[in-house]
Amino acid sequence: MNFLLHNKFIAKTKKTLFLVIICFSLVYSSGLHAQKKYVVVLDAGHGGKDPGNMGNGFKEKNIALKVALGVGELLEEENAIKVVYTRDRDVFIDLWKRGDVANQAKADLFVSIHCDSHTSNAYGAGTFVLGIRGNKKNLEIAKRENAVILLEDNYQQRYKGFDPNSAESMIGLSLLQEENLDKSLNIASLIQTNFSKKLKRLDRKVKQDNFQVLRETIMPSVLIELGFLTNKQEGRYLNSTKGQKAFSSTIAEAIKKYINQLKINTIDEVNDVPDTNKETRLEYKVQIASGKNKIAPKSYNFRGLKNVERIQVGASYKYYYGASSLLKEAKNSLRLAKRKGYKSAFIVAFKNGVKITLKQAQNIE
Structure with a gap:
C-alpha cells in the first residue's frame, strides 16, 4: 500500500469509527432518556x-x-x-x-x-x-x-x-x-x-x-x-x-x-446556608426513603445497599445512601439505588452539613 492509499485508508477508518461512536452515543442516550x-x-x-x-x-x-x-x-x-x-x-x-x-x-x-x-x-x-x-x-x-x-x-x-x-x-x-x-x-x-x-x-x-x-x-x-x-x-x-x-x-x-x-426536591425543606468564612465541605447523598419508623440502617433492610445513613428530622427519619464529595459518584449511587427498586430516590446536597439545593451546590463547585 503506497503512502497516499495508506492515508486514505486511515481517513476512511476514522470516519467510519466516528459514525459508529455517534450512533452508539445516540442509542445510549436514548436508552438513558427512556429510563x-x-x-x-x-x-x-x-x-x-x-x-x-x-x-x-x-x-x-x-x-x-x-x-x-x-x-x-x-x-x-x-x-x-x-x-x-x-x-x-x-x-x-x-x-x-x-x-x-x-x-x-x-x-x-x-x-x-x-x-x-x-x-x-x-x-x-x-x-x-x-x-x-x-x-x-x-x-x-x-x-x-x-x-x-x-x-x-x-x-x-x-x-x-x-x-x-x-x-x-x-x-x-x-x-x-x-x-x-x-x-x-x-x-x-x-x-x-x-x-x-x-x-x-x-x-x-x-x-x-x-x-x-x-x-x-x-x-x-x-x-x-x-x-x-x-x-x-x-x-x-x-x-x-x-x-x-x-x-x-x-x-x-x-x-x-x-x-x-x-x-x-421541593417536597423536602431546604435550610438557608449560613454565610461563614470557614472552608466549604460539599457532600452529596442519595435519599432512598423517609418515614416515621426508626429502621436499623442494615443492608438487609434496604435490599442489599450498604452504608445506609439514618438522619432524624423532627418526628421523621430520612435514609441516605452513597455519601460522596463528587456528584459523579452520587449519580452512580442513584442508578444503583433505582436498580434495587428505590425508583423515587433522588440526590441531595449538603454544605458543611446543612442541606442546600443541587443548583446551589453546582454554583459552589
Missing part, C-alpha cells in the same frame, strides 16, 4: 358489562374513560412521562387485573377515576388514598413482587442479607409502603386543591379508605370521585364535553406538578 420516563397508570373505572353507577341515566364507565383518556393525552405531551391505561376502550377489566397492570408496568403512580352516587342530592369531588385497613394486603403484594429476586442470577451476592420471605426484610418494605402513603397523600392533595380552587367544586377533602383497586398496587396510588351522577346538575356537567375536559386538565396539571416537585 428516566415517569410511568403513570390511568385506570378508568368499570367498563364493558359493568356500567358503574347510572344516576339520572348517565353511565359512569363512559365518563371515567373519557376523562382518563383526556388526562393521558395531556400527560403524553411531556416527553418524560409514559402513560399506561388499564383500559382505553369499553371493556370489562377485573379489579385485581387493574393493579396488576400497574405493578407489571413498574408504575410510579396509579390514578383510578370514578363517579360517585348517593340516595341524597349530595355533590362535590373527592380523592381517596389507601386506608390503614388495606395496608396488610398491600404489604403482602409487595412481598410477592419482591420474591422475584429469588429468580435472578447471583441474587445471593446482589442482595446479600435480603430475604423477601423474612420478617426483617419486611421492615424495609413497610418503610417503603409508608413513603408511598406520604406520596399518595401529596398527589391527592394537589388534585383536590385543583378541584376546589380551579373548578370551584365542593371540596369533599382527601380521605383514606379501603378500596380494593388501591390494595392491589405497590406504588403511590389515588382514587378520584369526580362528582355525583345522582345529582342532576353535577351529573349533566360530568357528562358534558366541557366538564370532562375541565377535569382532565386539572388532574393532568396536578400530576405534572407532583412529578416536578419530585424532580426538584
